[in-house]
Amino acid sequence: MSQRDLNSATKPDRGNELKHNYSPEHAGDSLTDFESIKPSTKLESLNLNWREKDLPERARTKHVHRLHPYLGKFVPQLVEIFLRKFEPITVCDPFCGSGTTLVEAAALGINAIGCDISEFNTLMARVKTGRYDLELLEREVNDILVRALSVSQLRLMEDAAPYNSNDYLEAWFAPTALTSLLSYRALIEDYTYQDVLKLILSRAARSARRTTHFDLDFPKCPQTEPYYCYKHSRICTPTEDSAKFLRRYSTDTVKRISEYAAIRRDVALLTITDDARRAQLPKFDLVITSPPYVGLIDYHEQHRYAYELLGLPWKAANEIGPALKGSSLRAKTEYVENMIESFQNVKKSLTRGGRMVVIVNDKSGLYDEIQERVGMSLETRLERHVNRRTGRRAGAFFESIFVWVAEE
Numbered sequence: 001m002s003q004r005d006l007n008s009a010t011k012p013d014r015g016n017e018l019k020h021n022y023s024p025e026h027a028g029d030s031l032t033d034f035e036s037i038k039p040s041t042k043l044e045s046l047n048l049n050w051r052e053k054d055l056p057e058r059a060r061t062k063h064v065h066r067l068h069p070y071l072g073k074f075v076p077q078l079v080e081i082f083l084r085k086f087e088p089i090t091v092c093d094p095f096c097g098s099g100t101t102l103v104e105a106a107a108l109g110i111n112a113i114g115c116d117i118s119e120f121n122t123l124m125a126r127v128k129t130g131r132y133d134l135e136l137l138e139r140e141v142n143d144i145l146v147r148a149l150s151v152s153q154l155r156l157m158e159d160a161a162p163y164n165s166n167d168y169l170e171a172w173f174a175p176t177a178l179t180s181l182l183s184y185r186a187l188i189e190d191y192t193y194q195d196v197l198k199l200i201l202s203r204a205a206r207s208a209r210r211t212t213h214f215d216l217d218f219p220k221c222p223q224t225e226p227y228y229c230y231k232h233s234r235i236c237t238p239t240e241d242s243a244k245f246l247r248r249y250s251t252d253t254v255k256r257i258s259e260y261a262a263i264r265r266d267v268a269l270l271t272i273t274d275d276a277r278r279a280q281l282p283k284f285d286l287v288i289t290s291p292p293y294v295g296l297i298d299y300h301e302q303h304r305y306a307y308e309l310l311g312l313p314w315k316a317a318n319e320i321g322p323a324l325k326g327s328s329l330r331a332k333t334e335y336v337e338n339m340i341e342s343f344q345n346v347k348k349s350l351t352r353g354g355r356m357v358v359i360v361n362d363k364s365g366l367y368d369e370i371q372e373r374v375g376m377s378l379e380t381r382l383e384r385h386v387n388r389r390t391g392r393r394a395g396a397f398f399e400s401i402f403v404w405v406a407e408e
């Protein structure tokens, strides 16, 4: 495919060539000129140890990458690097999560397939990569907001007790917040861009939960009283309101989708909600993925509020390596078998000589066995120093990037 923007600058001489299998500390300049990556660029020469000043949050969360929070996203620029390096016709991400690979592919004129077990994650990916009549989108987003928050609509919801709520929603939202959310939800079916509206609703719901400000990812129980807030270093009170979030995210969503529409190319995109072990995938010539890791994150659970509010199917039992199963030897063995099954299934649709780029913090060293048993050869392994700066998860760790080639 020749529609890509691979035309500009040549690779700068950084004078800090790094060897295969490196574990670099922050030293020298990291790569920031992403357009300079060409098929001839040597992966081992790239310094991917970005510090905040090299690759600030606003660049990592540009346009649709911040349409909705999602724990476990990878850095979009990493995907961009490998798409520019390998120039696929079609890329597949069998664990596509919030759709980072698809978003980056469409911006470079590359077809993309994404698969994920979680219905909410594929909803996010679809909304991010959708094509929109932007005027209609803005009209709909504004119209539902005005209608949902009108006095008569809210009164209707309050009177219609128990207005199709449930125990979870009533525990996690203050009555006023819940009324606005349910009022909005009841109107979604009147519009064309229902998935976008569902995402705005979910994002507002996430912010309006009765939680502490410092534990939005996995709050354990509703916070109904004022508390000492580690994030703001003062006493904070759980919110009673969701209308302000609905308003804020309506504006932000239209803005972000419009920004992306200006760079999104006309490519074929497919999003599948299925199990990577079994999904039937069309042909592709490159895989870029960051699979779930053993015992790390419960992907359905992190968006429980969205499942409850939108009535999405709950398939958490099919997640590979969920946190709730822990990281015991048994959990690791099960994980390895499930990953082998997934990659073997994915490999069936990979063209001859195609590559898989797998980005994972393999702290238990499981991926050599996975690669061998899937029947892939290791072309390159890079180590990237990841510096976490946010929230209470501060600390540093290394992330591996495996480049595998399909054995004949």
Ligand SMILES: C[S@@+](CC[C@H](N)C(=O)[O-])C[C@H]1O[C@@H](n2cnc3c(N)ncnc32)[C@H](O)[C@@H]1O
Binding pocket: 070, 072, 073, 074, 094, 095, 096, 097, 098, 099, 100, 101, 115, 116, 117, 118, 121, 274, 275, 276, 277, 289, 290, 291, 292, 293, 299, 300, 318, 319, 320
């Ligand atoms: C590390 S995340 C991927 C994040 C993604 N790279 C992004 O930037 O948003 C791993 C994903 O694997 C998904 N997953 C877990 N088990 C799965 C399975 N059996 N089949 C397909 N996807 C699965 C999870 O739902 C999660 O979204």
